[in-house]
Amino acid sequence: MENLYDILALGFDPKRTHVFFDSKSIAALYPLAIRVARKVPYSTVKAVFGFEPSTNIGLVFYTALQTVPCFWPSWAEGRSVPCLIPCGIDQDPHFRVTRDIAEGLGYPKPALLHSQMIPGLLGEAAMSTSGDRPENALFLNDPPGAVERKIRNAFTGGRATVEEQRRLGATPEVCSVWALWRTRFAESEEKFQEVTAGCRSGTLLCGECKSQLLERVHSFYRHHAQAREKVKDWAESTIITAAPKAL
Amino acid sequence: MENLYDILALGFDPKRTHVFFDSKSIAALYPLAIRVARKVPYSTVKAVFGFEPSTNIGLVFYTALQTVPCFWPSWAEGRSVPCLIPCGIDQDPHFRVTRDIAEGLGYPKPALLHSQMIPGLLGEAAMSTSGDRPENALFLNDPPGAVERKIRNAFTGGRATVEEQRRLGATPEVCSVWALWRTRFAESEEKFQEVTAGCRSGTLLCGECKSQLLERVHSFYRHHAQAREKVKDWAESTIITAAPKAL
Known part of the structure; x- marks a missing residue:
């Protein structure tokens, strides 16, 4: 719930x-998960995830559960509803399996957006x-003091000395602070540039750059x-707990 | 529900x-099923059930679900409650796996009764x-007519002719009708003997034996x-739909 x-x-x-919680939403997810599971042989998940004989059977089954939200909108509405999944690249293999079986179950293949x-x-x-x-x-x-400490200590693309940095400039592409500007803290493209x-160019030193970023982070x-x-007032109400209809 | x-x-x-229904009771079963699943490697179910690479991942997971009722009484009561599972021999392998992991989860091993x-x-x-x-x-x-027809046509341990059966007797041990007497239709040990x-001895011919059995079956x-x-009034109320407590 804290993450939610x-x-x-x-x-x-x-x-x-x-919102689907694997635990709280299981009554809603399970009927579709077993339909998915029937279409996925062990050899597929073994090849996709590199499972070993020691892999536990919960992990083996998990892709079936992970797949359900892709098909849920179509299931709930009784018509073909395309689904876009934003996820980290590490979650991609689950949805490759999903795409392989989607049409066999009568649902559209999900599309993916890989988050950076x-x-x-x-x-x-x-x-x-x-x-x-x-x-x-x-x-x-994190309390403000911890945020400040972590950013002040963060790895940058700066030089060994101020003199050197003024003369040669720094390297934004390797800098964790620059990555934060890029991710969400530059309020405009102009500010980012x-x-x-x-x-x-060496005109903006790391300490000053971090101070400017910290204002925005705070x-x-x-x-x-x-x-x-x-959101605590209504978060619980977003959680799906029942299947859309009897199968 | 008809079976129930x-x-x-x-x-x-x-x-x-x-009563547990895998579908209707899944919200109640799942939290414990995933604790079980974590303890069961794929190699175990592969060895026990002879799974092939083509086995679907739902079957691979299924033992985890099948196990839950063994531990449910202990979970629900918060103390160690022994559990007796009456089942056909074909269900035995699931509970062999269950017995192997029970103590690691802090529950007593289930005992089994194999039904004939x-x-x-x-x-x-x-x-x-x-x-x-x-x-x-x-x-x-089955309507009464179908019951009568099936038993009249049932395989027995009788002889080719009445004369032969009167002389040599028949063989109860191979007879499907005798098995029904044994299972539940003899009202006493004396009647069965x-x-x-x-x-x-050949004094009771198959036709007469079937007639006597049919009275009891009808x-x-x-x-x-x-x-x-x-039971239709209260069957639904026996179905468990929620976990005994938040985990």
């Missing part, structure tokens, strides 16, 4: 939002918390915390 | 009967309807049809 509050607070419309990962603050490819490196990621419930040019956190409180 | 009516009509007490199969009326090992041989089985909704001795069907109507 964070997602809904980004601006979802209560009237047009429907935000690089980690320590210079890693993704802002993940795998392992025990909380400093690699901003959490939406100004930051990028300042970085590359503002986002304040807005998000307020929005998050408001 | 037939089962409940055999004499279950509404107050002490709880009723032989088929055509002389097959089980009164099953595999294939298209409806004459091999009595159905609980009388039928068996009459058969073996009586059972009449009683069953009445009992079946009565």
Whole structure:
């Protein structure tokens, strides 16, 4: 539920939002999941996910469940409703399987949008918390002091000394702070180009760049915390708990 | 639901009967099924059931669901409640897997009672309807005429001629009608011994034996049809639809 509050607070419309929880929505998901499961042989998921004999049978079945939201709109409305799935590239294989079986079940193939990962603050490819490196990621419930500390310590594309950076410029493409500007914190394309040019030319030093970014991040956190409180009133009502009709 | 009516009509007490339907009870079963699934590697179900690469992932997962009723009483009551599973031998492998993982999940191992199969009326090992041989089985909704016809045509242990049977006796152990006497239609041990001795000695011929059996079968069907109507009022209320508590 905490994750759901964070997602809904980004601006979802209560009237047009429907949420599946694997646990809370299982009565709604299961009838369709078993129809999917019948179409997917073990050899397929083994090849797609590289399952080993030691893989547990819950994981083997999981793709069937993951598939259901793609077909749900068609099931619920009794007509062919196309479905767009925005997801990280790591979830893509599930939906490749889904696309293979969709037409056999009479549903349209889902289309996918691959979301870009935000690089980690320590210079890693993704802002993940795998392992025990909380400093690699901003959490939406981090207090302002932690946000400030993490960004101040974040890996950048800067040079070893101020003098060198003034003379040679820095490298935005490798910088975790620049990635944040790009992701959502530059309020306009102009601002983003100004930051990028300042970085590359050496006129905008990393400390000043981080200060400007922090203003925007703090503002986002304040807005998000307020929005998050408001969605708690209706978040539960978005969760689907029953199948659309008897099969 | 039709199967449930037939089962409940055999004499279950509404107050002490709880029924799981994989479909209707999935919200109740699933939280425990995924805990089970995590403990069962694919290699185990492959070895136990002889799964092939072409086996669908629903079947691979199914043992996890089949296991849940064994642990349900303990889960619901929050203490260790032993569980006895009466089942056909064909369901035994699921519960072998269950026994292997029970203690790792903190539940007692289920005990099993293997029910004996009723032989088929055509002389097959089980009164099953595999294939298209409806004459091999009595159905609980067969009209009296069909019951009579099937039993009159049933395979027996009798001889080729009456004369021969009077002289040599018949063989109850191979007879599908004798199996019905044994299963439930002899009202006493004495009656069963009388039928068996009459058969073996040649004094009770197959036609007369079938007539005596048919009286009892018709009586059972009449009683069953009445009992079946009565359980319809409360059958639905026995179905478990929610987990005993939030996990």
